[in-house]
Amino acid sequence: MVQTYVPELYEDDAHSVIDIRSDSLQSLRELGPPDLVHLTRQGTKSSTKQIGVYHHVTGVDASSSASLAAYINTLTHTPNERQLKVTSGLYCCYNAFSRVDMRVGVQIPGTVESYCVDERGHKLEATEEHWLETYLCCVLRAYSYADNGSGDAIKRIAGVRRFNPITSTEQEHKFLDAAEKLFFSGWQLGSDPEIQVPNLVSNHLTSGLLNYIKTTGRYASGINLFEKLRTRDPEISSLLARVYVLADEEVKAIQLLREAVEELPMDYSLLDCQADFCNRKGRADLALEVAKRGVIAAPSEFGTWARLADIYVAMEQWDLALLTLNSCPMFTYQDKDAPRLPEPSRVTLPLAPETICDEIDDAGATPDTDSIHPTLRRLAAGNYRGTFHKAYMLLTEITQKIGWDQLLKIRSQVFVMEEEYRSEKQAGTGTGTGSRNASTVALRGTDTPQPNGDSEDAGEGESSAANGVSRPAQSITLQPSAEESHEQVPPDPSHTEYTQFQHKRLCERWLDNLFMVLYEDLRIYTIWRTEMSQSRQELTYRKTPQELEVLGELAERLHRKEEAIEAWQACLGMRFSPKAMRSVLAMYERRGDVRGIVGALIRLVAWQFRWFSEFSPDLLYSIRRLIEEEGAVKIRSIIQATPLPQHILDLTHQYAALCATFRSNGSDG
Structure with missing residues (x-):
């Protein structure tokens, strides 16, 4: 099992990151930032000077003080600083239900202390209920802060180790049990930025559950959970119906929606689920009246209006689509909670030898290769x-x-x-x-x-x-x-x-x-394509990798997929880019190019590991779907036949092994 090394951000002597985190608790509005791990180091010789080193982490089991203390103990012997020994460590993990920061302090060697800090900085006793809530928040953050493969999330916050919080069916039972116990408090966690008012079925807990079920393909577990919860509140039928659709149990989904809508005729989540299903089946005519009722049921929600506009687009009623779009209630974007810490005095990002590969080396950027034209930089979209x-x-x-x-x-x-x-x-x-x-x-x-x-x-x-x-x-x-x-x-x-x-x-x-x-x-798109057309004749066209990334995104949001791929591939021809490779992966998936998919996944998984991320739900989902369609034996063979170092191939084998652990379709032969 290949494991990432530990990133190290050195604390500025003038600023305590623990104190700054405590001061920022009152400003948190979502699930909270990634966990913070702070270590105090001291020289092995006579020197008494202490050095503060920290990093961020997601996916560590936060169900008890013992599990967090165990993580700190794994950091006491690192290959980075052999002249320094760890004398103490503090693990900080935010509980978004009770709005407290759970903390476990470890003296090495010595005692373990656990407590929590509230928004006013008061120290409180940590209860069993606190740990249950913290564990659930930990799993949800692991999915929320995971990178989709493009590297955007990794580059946003420096020094974050990302682990998979659920790697066995036993851990799954633990997660779903916690979710069931706290389900009716999920609205307290907030919701996705498109939702104005979090409710029982639209919040970060339900989003996390659906994301987990889709990623792992554990549909039976999700159906079982929502079936039990539906007996307590029929509104949960919309979540159950969505899982049925994911599981390709569409007849059951439609029967359930019909029964639920008869009982709750103005539940906008049920109506939206119905409208979405009909529209994706090419029956916008059936979806239209349902979507209109959804707007009447929830006129202040963006999603109902956007669904109606999407249906008018499918029906080619362009004027009504514009009028509906004009009626959409718009909300100020609420980004994820991020660490609000000062610049570290020094940053060390050690790379495990098993993750190093020249082909995915994107660290050789220079001012020339990373320059970008001001016109491209100013594109607001x-x-x-x-x-x-x-x-x-x-x-x-x-x-x-x-x-x-x-x-x-x-x-x-x-x-x-x-x-x-x-x-x-x-x-x-x-x-x-x-x-x-x-x-x-x-x-x-x-x-x-x-x-x-x-x-x-x-x-x-x-x-x-x-x-x-x-x-x-x-x-x-x-x-x-x-x-x-x-x-x-x-x-x-x-x-x-x-x-x-x-x-x-x-x-x-x-x-x-x-x-x-x-x-x-x-x-800008028109200028770019004109330049490209001229360059094919004169062979003088030249863009930097970063400019090609921007142009690829530009073409993608204008729905010009072939032109976007042209930009991404040109970028990859000059330097490895996870963003470009992630988009090329999507192209291979659309075309059903199995070898292309595997090749792109191997490189993306390796790049993720290199930057301390051992878990990406999107990449796991792609690998699982590939195994379902082609079979595990074929996929393992293609991985093994790829001309890359064995230690790089082993990283993708770990993802495939996870599919076997969860008994995904196709993983048994």
Whole structure:
């Protein structure tokens, strides 16, 4: 079993990281930051000077003080500093249920002390209930802070060891038992950034459970858990139905949803599950009415409006899709809790010999290879998260289907544009306060306004983008102060066309900004493709690896998959990039290229191990699915036949062995 070495961040003498962590407890809003492990070292000779060294960790068993003390004991003998001995260690693990920091202090040799610190810095006694809550938070953080293979999460926080918190069926039983006991308190943990108000079925606990079940394929365990919980509250039927769908038990899922909706006809989670299922089956017509009811059931949630917009896109009702998007409630993105510590005085990131491979060496970056053009650096869309990211992806999907010119045409048909506003204002016609608001229009399926943008030239917008992207005209945005009066406009069924100014809607400021951001994305994309076309003739085109990463992301969010892969592969041709390799892996998965998938997985797993991450749910999921489809014997043979050092291949074998431990389909032969 290959294990990572221990990263070491040296504490600045002027700042105690433990004190800073204690001070930051009151500002935590989510699951909490990764666990903090602080060691005190002293010279083996007569020197009395003590040195503070720390690192972060996820996935360590935090069910008791003994298990955390055991982890500290594994750090007492490290190959990094042979002249220093560890005299004491402190393990800090956040309990997001009780909002306390659980701490285990170890004197070496000597005693073990466990206690907890609350938000005010008071020292409290650690109870059994505290440890149960802390253990569950530990598992959820291991999944929440795991890297998806791209390296983004690894690079965000320096010096984090990532372990798999559940490596056996016994540990699974322990996790699910804790989840069952604390399930009805899960809303206290917060939720994903797209959820405005955490509830029984939408919170970090339920997200973590579904993520675990999907990653490991332990559907029977998930079904058993949610079946038991459903007897206590029928709302949990939506979670059970989602697991049935994951397990390819779609008939049971539909039967369950039908029964549950009859009992809870306005439960938006059940309605959303139904709408999502029908839409993915190509029956947007069936999903539409369900999605409308979901919006009525939860009008303040982004997800219900986004689902309705997605269905209108599937039905090619572009104007209603834009109006629905305009009605989406947008939330400020709440990022994961991260350590708020000062810069360490020194950082040591030792690499285990078993993880070193020249092919995946991305540490040789220089200012020249890592430089990036200011225009690419300023692209705002790459920084979108949460609701704004999902709204932008819906807008780009519409653009990819009908073209930029057609999008602008439909936009000018449904929203008030600045020029016509000025001319109408001069004519004294007002702003059409008797018209229906956007929300009402989107929910009325029979009043589909015409024209709908479904003209013969709908697909020709792309050709104009190739020659240059026209800048969108300014629309009149809905001011925050006018939002309430706008939503209170009474419906008027007689307005079925956008042929007059007073029938149009005001555009939300954030959506207006998305159009401008999309314009800039398309402009840069068009310039890039033009340069590429010219370079094939002149052979003078040159980009740095980091610029190619940005261009790959740009093409990907514009749904230009082939162009994105071209950028990723060009990047990999110059230097290894986990972000590029992760996207190339997705391409191999779409094409069913088994050897390509295995090759990409081996390199990503090795890169992860190199940077102290022994666990990535996304990579484990890819390996499990591959074994299910092709069989473990074939996959092990392909891994072994890959021309890389054996110690690198063994890292992927560890992931495959985990699938055998959980008895995944295909792992027995």
